[in-house]
Amino acid sequence: MIRALVTLLVLLAAPAKADIVRDRIYHPVSLADTEVEFAGDPPLPLQAVTADGLALAGYYWAPEAGNDRLVVVFHGRDYNQLVMARRAEALREGGHGVLIASYRGYGDNPGEPSEVGLFGDGEAWLAKARALNPEGRIYLFGFSLGAAVALELAARHEVTGVATLGAFTRLADQVPALLRPLLPDRYDNLAAIARVAEPVVLLHGAKDEVVDPEAAVRLEQAGGANVTRVNLKGGEHFVPLESIAARLWSLWARLEAAAVEP
Template sequence: MTCINIDEEKLLSSSASPESNPDFLVIRIIGRIVLSVLKQCWALSSTMFITICIFYWIFGGISAFVLLCFSAAGIVYRAGDQLLYYPEIPPNSRIFVPAPNTVDLPFENIFIKSMDSTKLHAYFIPQPQANQCATILFFHGNAGNVGHRLPNVKGLYKHLQANLLMVEYRGYGLSEGTPSESGLYKDAQAALNYLFNRDDIDHRRIIVFGRSLGGAVAIDLASRTCNSDRIACLLIENSFTSIPDMAIQILPWKGLRYLPIWFHKNKFQSKRKVTSIQCPAVFISGLSDQLVPPTMMLDIYTHCGSERKLLLQIPNGDHNGTWTRQGYYAQLERSIHDVCSDRILHQQQVQHLSVHTV
């Protein structure tokens, strides 16, 4: 079993729309499960139905019921990716990817080979003197493509004076392949490796940024031993502790909390992984987030193993629009300076910081 973590392009409608009602959200999730079974698993479903009938005829109702439960679990497990990844929302997201020059940003249109040779599409947006500033590796959420994040990226480019690499996960935008948890982790590692293969940027000043689903991808990347000295700062915004935790949060079925972890195809266990992170980290939490409870961001921050970490709480920030709130970029810039000025700005050691609130 799994659930969706709906990001910017999945929540384009206003708060007054039916989608903002939890009951309608549950109906949509259930409907997507049914459609996934019909579209993706019809052959398996038909086979299981025939097998169940045979079991019922030979062994009786109990055996058939047990087989039915296993079959349903298997079908839902196989449909897990359909419930989490939305690369085709909004429509034409796999065909048209807005370019940075549409918001007056310079860019290089590049393609990167992932760790399994899957070709990934990316935009590199350089500052005039690219080797004299930090570089942000930007991981997007679970819907749309990198072009839909350009207004936010323009703000990061302008206010943080940093280069940016925006990479599209496999199966998103113009990238090849199909989304999967392990695949996204490979894509993130390939993007970081790409930055270290460039000779026109400062490798000591690479910042990894992830929002929502991208936050889970960024945490996995930063938790890997091979990257412990490669990431100068980690920025996580409105992300979750794990997909099983999100399933419990979104779906009103009390039995979900008793399901074993292996029942979920996608896990993204950020709360467990964040304990091994040692690099400076800033956790940005919109306190008006109606999708991912702000308590999850607090939980991730609390369990983070870094001695230089900071929780930046924005009272009126929602899941998709925290970055649009007044003072966001100024507070983010100051937070980065506070937690890692020794690695990003002045090469000075700073003490561990507690919660910082806008």
């Protein structure tokens, strides 16, 4: 995710402005430039409105009758909510609900992405999830940059469970030390995970070419006893969720049951 950013930052001849650097951190793609085909019924489009008045578009599969579980999914720095909806469709397995969140500036949404902005967007989507599933259980899933949003929300709010895929430790660790002062956003996952009380599942591909798998080890250490690290053998930065969805839901159920045991 960030190696291309390193090269581009090095090429900057003048002192970097925050908006210039952010153009290299975030890589949104228009919905018109992405085509997907769903394996089953397509999700419903819906919106969440942020505290600063932005209407953000996302997608939603409602839980099946008798199922009270809903997972909010946060995508990474690339593409948009439509691509993530196709990638996360497998999380519907077992009749679970899936809410695909999006960010300002992504997928034709208004606004410009930033750390403060994305955390605010996450707040709006979590509120939307609670409105859609008021008596049910809420889980958070974040991929790459979206892992930072999921962990920060879990640190701020009570949820049932959290999972990340390809999470980095902090944004600054992804770039050389000399370039760190140029970064306008921090995304400190080490600090966030230490504040999360709910069970956290850290999924990381053993062959991740973007974020060193050692990041998952450091996050596990920072999170403590409520963190379960899963090493995905052969997995790269993104691992198809069809291969891990059932395992994740089973693991969440087991961790949830363990948390309520006397």
